[in-house]
Amino acid sequence: MKEEYQYKHREVEKNPAKEFRLGEGRISGYLSVTLGVLSVLAVLAYLYPSYLTTTELRKAYDAAQLQHVLKYGMYASLLFGFLTFVLNRAIYKKYGLLGIGLTLVAFAFGGYSIPVGPVEPRELSLGVDWLILAFLGSAIIFMTLEKLFPKYRDQLILRPAWDVDLFYFCFNHLAISAILIFANYHASHFDWAISPAVQSSIQSMPVLLQVVLIVLCADFVLYWEHRAYHEIKTLWPIHAVHHSIEDLDWLAGSRGHFVQVFSERAMVMIPLYLLGADEAALNIYVTFAALQAVLIHCNLSIPFGPLKYLLVTPQFHHWHHSSEKPAIDTNYSAHTVIFDRMFGTYHLPGDHWPADYGTTVPLPRTVLGQTLYPITANRERWKEI
Numbered sequence: 001m002k003e004e005y006q007y008k009h010r011e012v013e014k015n016p017a018k019e020f021r022l023g024e025g026r027i028s029g030y031l032s033v034t035l036g037v038l039s040v041l042a043v044l045a046y047l048y049p050s051y052l053t054t055t056e057l058r059k060a061y062d063a064a065q066l067q068h069v070l071k072y073g074m075y076a077s078l079l080f081g082f083l084t085f086v087l088n089r090a091i092y093k094k095y096g097l098l099g100i101g102l103t104l105v106a107f108a109f110g111g112y113s114i115p116v117g118p119v120e121p122r123e124l125s126l127g128v129d130w131l132i133l134a135f136l137g138s139a140i141i142f143m144t145l146e147k148l149f150p151k152y153r154d155q156l157i158l159r160p161a162w163d164v165d166l167f168y169f170c171f172n173h174l175a176i177s178a179i180l181i182f183a184n185y186h187a188s189h190f191d192w193a194i195s196p197a198v199q200s201s202i203q204s205m206p207v208l209l210q211v212v213l214i215v216l217c218a219d220f221v222l223y224w225e226h227r228a229y230h231e232i233k234t235l236w237p238i239h240a241v242h243h244s245i246e247d248l249d250w251l252a253g254s255r256g257h258f259v260q261v262f263s264e265r266a267m268v269m270i271p272l273y274l275l276g277a278d279e280a281a282l283n284i285y286v287t288f289a290a291l292q293a294v295l296i297h298c299n300l301s302i303p304f305g306p307l308k309y310l311l312v313t314p315q316f317h318h319w320h321h322s323s324e325k326p327a328i329d330t331n332y333s334a335h336t337v338i339f340d341r342m343f344g345t346y347h348l349p350g351d352h353w354p355a356d357y358g359t360t361v362p363l364p365r366t367v368l369g370q371t372l373y374p375i376t377a378n379r380e381r382w383k384e385i
Helices: 026-047 063-086 090-108 128-148 162-174 176-188 196-203 207-231 236-243 258-275 279-295 305-309 314-320 338-342 367-384
Strands: none
Touching (some): 026 090, 128 279, 176 258
8 A cells, every 4th residue: 555645844944144144234135136236237238229138028128227226226226335335234345335335337338328329239138128128027926926925934145056046147138049949940940830811810819818728738739848847867967957947936937058048938839839929919928928937936825726727836846846746746737736737747735845855866066067967877878878
């Protein structure tokens, strides 16, 4: 008789020395540096928009209006920098000094007064604008939610390996143009499968119905692509990089080997390309997918009610990241739980959450080590064959 698995509670050790507390100067120092870095990046993007901004994203925002946001951000960086000097911990004053210095560099390059004009489009550019907007939006929305409704209250904001995941976050957003070029090139090979009649029928549907269809088709493709990364031994070391995360939060979902990042975007582009849905429906889907991808990795205790039996939620996806035996190779879906239920890979044991995260075999801790891991892991496996 099969023994019933005994679920345990996850223990997160409290670390007062690394917590953010009001009145120390640490919060203001980190805010000053963060805003200082973003200010320098934003100013450079205004100076060299053809090279440092993305053509697709520029259509969605008013560059002149965002200069007002940049202005307030620069002055806020100075304010937080000076506040660090007022507060009582000398150790954090260097962050205030660095933040002020970065902001003064941004002012020296032109600050928020750089003229905004036509931009010569380039096929390949760095998505600095995408990085800035995504970081600010994600940090403000999801860090606030994690502080208001934490699943693990003692988990640190700067938890172990946060800097590694920040690198992946920056890479994924800066490389957006290259990712889109590759994805579009890949999708173009399916011209033979396009049906004008099908696309016309889809475009005649209400926009929200088009969105539902896109979600289901994209989810079907992502389910099988995700499952292949788990079940094909040669591919698993690539995906293992994403699973090496041991503390989930809003930033954790960014960790992923560049091979998987490019292939995943290319695969999901196929159903979007073939369906030919309206631009409005595509924009809604892209926004939904981007927000959900961050949300499901969050340190959140929001129950989501009946929605958790339809959509992928943090609890469902956290189980996918668990290293506990019943959860291994389950919960592959990206948007809905339909295909996991349909194909027998669904795992959501009541109100339980995972006690352990990560891979059963430890991976390198550095970005370089993780990038090379698929080569080294497969080389060792082939030696054993």
